[in-house]
Amino acid sequence: MENRVREAIARARADFVEVRWDEVAWSRVAFQRDQLMALEQSKEVGGLVRALVGGAWGVALLTDMAELPTQVEEATRLARMAAQHVIEPTQLADVPVEEERHLSELKEDCRSVPLSRKRAQAEEYNKLIMGYSPEIVSTAVRYTDTFRKSLYANSEGTFVYQELPDVTLLLAAVARRNGDIQQAFETIGAAAGYELVRGQEEKAEAAAKRAVDLLSAEPVKGGTYTVILDQQLAGVFIHEAFGHICEADFLFRNPHMREVMKLGRRFGADVLNVVDDGYIPGARGNAPFDDEGVRRQKVYLIREGVLSGLMHSRATAHKMGMDPTGNARAISWEHEPIVRMRNTFIEPGEATFEEMIKDVDHGIYAKAAFGGQTMFEQFTFSAGYAHEIRHGEVGPMVRDVVLTGNVFHILQNIDMVGRDFELIGGSGGCGKGGQSPLPVTDGAPHVRVHEVTIGGR
Amino acid sequence: MDLLKRAGEKAEAAELYVEHRDGTTVTFDGGDLETVKSESVVGQALRLIVDGKLGFAATTGRKADGLLEAALVSAQHGDPAPFAFPNSGEQASLGVYDCEVAELADDTLITWGEEAVKAILGEFPDVQVNVHLGRGKITVSVGNTSSAQRKEERTYLMMGVDAEWVRHDDIYSVHSSQTVRAAKEFDREALVADVLRQLRWGKDVAPTPTGEQRVLFLPAATPVVLLPLIVGFSGMSVFLGTSPLKDKVGEEVFDKRFSLVDDGRIHLGPRSSSFDDEGIPTARLPLVENGVVRGYFHDLRAAALTGTEPTGNGFKGGLLGGGFRTPPSASPRHLVVSPGDGGLDDLLREMGSGLIAQNVLGLGQGNIASGAFSNNVIGYTVREGKVVGRVKNTMIAGNAYDLLKKGLQDLGGESEWVFGMVHTPPLLFGDVSVVTR
Structure with missing residues (x-):
């Protein structure tokens, strides 16, 4: 052979x-x-x-x-x-x-x-x-x-x-x-x-x-809320909200998009660090080598709130004068590799859940994930279920909670990052360019985000 | 069909599905030709009934080494088969093959891609244009030990165009696509015109009309309300009790103006075939007539479990395809919504003010069975019957069943194919919840 x-x-x-x-x-x-x-x-x-x-x-x-x-x-x-x-x-x-x-x-x-x-x-x-x-x-x-x-x-x-x-x-x-x-x-x-x-x-x-x-449970009332996301939903959030836009094949031929995604641009507060890592023992998104034979790199997409890296294939890296990162992946032998995420996560911070919730007067605690979708600037992610937050405490369950955001605002609205990190590999996967589902993991601790729009009556 | 014969010797009954995909795809990225790809892939799947129990396995390649053995292991541990492989009657073949598509040169696809890029850049020089074109044929044969083998060659031709318009921190992305079986059905000019129309309508950002609004769903956005029906009209959902339409045959569940047919017999329809992936002849199946539920679609399993006849809706890979690797399940072929009358301008005039949904994010990511939807909408604000600009950061929410019963204000008169399977006019609904940041 x-x-x-x-x-x-x-x-x-x-x-x-x-x-x-x-x-x-x-x-x-x-x-x-x-x-x-x-x-x-x-x-x-x-x-x-x-x-x-x-x-x-x-x-x-x-x-x-x-x-x-x-x-x-x-x-x-x-x-x-x-x-x-x-x-x-x-x-x-x-x-x-x-x-x-x-x-x-x-x-x-x-x-x-x-x-x-x-x-x-x-x-x-x-x-x-x-x-x-x-x-x-x-x-x-x-x-x-x-x-x-x-x-x-x-x-x-x-x-x-x-x-x-x-x-x-x-x-x-x-x-x-x-x-x-x-x-x-x-x-x-x-x-x-x-x-x-x-x-x-x-x-x-x-x-x-x-x-x-x-x-x-009652359907959630539509509006703009302070939201606490559990580890699973925060992981899907960072995958949709920021991961996809850092895939260099979206922007390497587009000078306007490259200007928007210039390294050094501030996207979030200092508490925010976002990583895409090619190998964590046991993680679903592992690609020790990618499908171009490139050894994995650990990429910091955001370091202390600032855009510090993108995910590359050999072609996007050459065009942009960067190093390949091992992100060229294919779901199967039927497909050529395209730039994809692997294990993508928000690094843990210092906050406890109690600190996050105590001063939220009326908000949503959104948990578990149906999935999400992004179209560059705007994205959605769907919670499996949620609870209202009332006067600093977890209140009754609500359903049909779908959240939306805009990449240029939402990361700046993350003001607290928890210490209870989890990396989660579900049973689904990521879809892009007709290739779905690709095994990935998403991860995060609990995260608090202000001014998140939720659909509903 | 040596393998089927061998399988028949080891099992009471056997069914072999063989798919041969042969085609070319051409990809333009950022207006530049990136890849030309050819594929010639054979996939096979075998179902067996051994001691009354059902088994399944799949593999690639013509030789299919180990397929029979794998299916036997599956059958050994399987459950009693709820159905038998039928000796189904013949039905006249449909038009599913077009010589012109089968013989289309790779160079032609490249030229079409270049022309689309040029046409869009001609009006919008700053957008990034990505084009995906594909042509080819899929040869499917299905045979079982009690029925003759059926074989059909089906051609396809598809083109998808994305345009991304980035102005500082405003990123606007539009998409349009077409999938056809025959070259004469292919309308490149209409596809490019659709992309240009979306770019023109979305040039400026406009404030979102919020609260309970009139929302006009253009054909590409109608799956928001049609996807729940795909779950609801599935014979399997009815059997499992997860369909709100269970026991509703003969009842007026929808607005009187709403009629829906799953039509598997459309001549050269984008997903047409003479038989389904279980060898059952396809059919034209009314689902809703003037608001009244008429029936459900079934594969062999759903039909047997609900004590009815299969409707020729046993398809592999579900809605998005995926082919030979999965067993068949109950899926629609072409969902056709009966049009009303009047053009788009008439609908806009009738609407006065409100929102146009061009398409949405997050389709199907929620509790589809209940009909609930909540999606970020890519669309446009309408005032005094005119499009005034594009909305951002906007969510629409509601329930598909409620809207199709009480919220339908009008149906357009001009239907379009979307996603290669839905043929629908624009649908105007009242009382859709709209929120924005």
Whole structure:
């Protein structure tokens, strides 16, 4: 295998060529109420060739290793055709030649756990949720594990083999009272083994209880509030509010956007530090090497409130005169790498939760995350549930809490950063450019933000 | 179909799905050609029934090594299959293939991209334009041990254009796209005109009208109210009890002017196919007629569980595709909302003042089943029937079921395709909550 890749690259007639070959094994168990919706353990292989000729990329896919030599030619042919149209040729920043094998170290490798056990575990959680209350009408319990063996090689001599494990668990409950339907969920995910998914009975019950509790909650009243975000929602917030706009592929060809995102610009108060890190033991967003064979860097996006770094691929780094950071990632062998986040978080501060809440007269304590979306300047993020804050204390539960903000204001409105940091890898992932879901983690302590707009009547 | 035969020897029943995607995509970033990509990918999925129990597995490549063995392991630990693989009747083939698209040269895609960039920069020289074009064909075959194999070649042609306009700390991003099966359905001029219209309408920022407002949802924003219905009309949601539309057949749940069809039989429709991913012929299925609920869409499982017939709505990968790796589930094909009459200008005049929703952020990120929505809106302020500028930092909120029952003020007369699956006119609602910073 390795020799075939080296040989095909040696014969390539492009300025630069890279080959990625993935072998992926996954299993999946899904229940909805009494229905086993999915039960499988499958395997697949596939590869991608990317060739650079005259500053233009050609890409070709393959599912059979025997096709590699012809697909190297195909990628080169496409690049050559594209080169005739390119105005400003793509160039790649220099990076060290890497030759490394990164092997996973797992406590309990999911591949050696029988499918029957995975099924039994998911079924147990499903029963716990269904049995919690007669008002629970349905569930969504989903277990997944993926083990990706990825081989990357390029014409500069880099040759990297990585093993990338991923395991997730979704525990969702749907409750119904008369016509009203509410749902709640707990998720976990990590670059870990099967041990992660055992012993999560408390989370299953928490999801069920919350779905029932939400039936009695009022919809939030729309308006502008002081908001305290829990660790999970604060993590999603920083991912949406600031992470995406620091992905250099959005701005490297856009002089106006580069001016807006100039290093040294102040975005927040001194208490704010934001990091994107390529490797934290066990974290879902890990990319020891990215899908361009670049070794991970830890990037400070914000240091003491000031923009201090961006996330790069080799092409964006070259154009902007920066160093690549190891952020060029692809969700699978079907896709070329684009600039993506990995493990993105707000570093812990000093505040306690009590200090944050005590002088909030009327606010919202928003918890858990449905997700979020960004369009550069504006973004939204949805809480799984929330409580009103009244006179410095946590009050009644409210639902349908979707928050919005503007990147040029909101980070300045963060005035307190907690000390209770958590890094959270859920069961979903990040979507961009048609590539979804990419495993990432988000993290933060509790964070207090003023003047956050929430939709509602 | 050697594999299906081998599977039939090990199992009581088997179904093999094979998908071959063959196409080219062209990507422009910042107005400059970045990548040309070709793909030729084979994916296969096998479902088995062994001792009455259902199994599933998927893989890539023609040889599909290990697929049968993996599906057997799945079946061994599976649950009793609620359905059998049917020997479904034949139905006339639909138009889903266009030679012109199949033979379109890669160079042509590049030229189209260059022309779109040029047209937009001609009027707005400071915007960054990104263009994504794709063409190709997908060959799908579905066969099972009690029915003949069905095979179909389907072509597709898509183009998406983004334009980002950055003026200091004001970033305005617009998007428009088209997905068609046949070249003659493809209208590049209309796509570029749509991008230019959004840029013109959003040139200036205007104050947001707040409180309970009239909101005109342009077709690209209608999924805010249609997405909950996709959950609600799913036979599986009805079975699970998570649909507010359960037991509502024959009841007037929506405004009398609202009619909705899931039409899988549109000639050359962007998602048309003669059969679904379980080999069942597609159909034209009325969901709402003059406000009255008429039925739900079903795959084999949902139909069996609710004691009815499949409607040809068993699709792999759900709404966004994703293909061979997932088992089929109950999904709509083309959601078609019956138009009213009058053009956009008539709607604006009728509206007087209010908000236009061009599209939204955070679609589907909330409790969709209940119909509740709360989204940041990319849109425009309307005064005296005229667009006066773009809103920022603005949220709209409401409930889709309530709006479609009591809040519908009018439907436009001109429908458009959006997201390659929804064909709808603009929808004007009253009493939508609007808040801003």
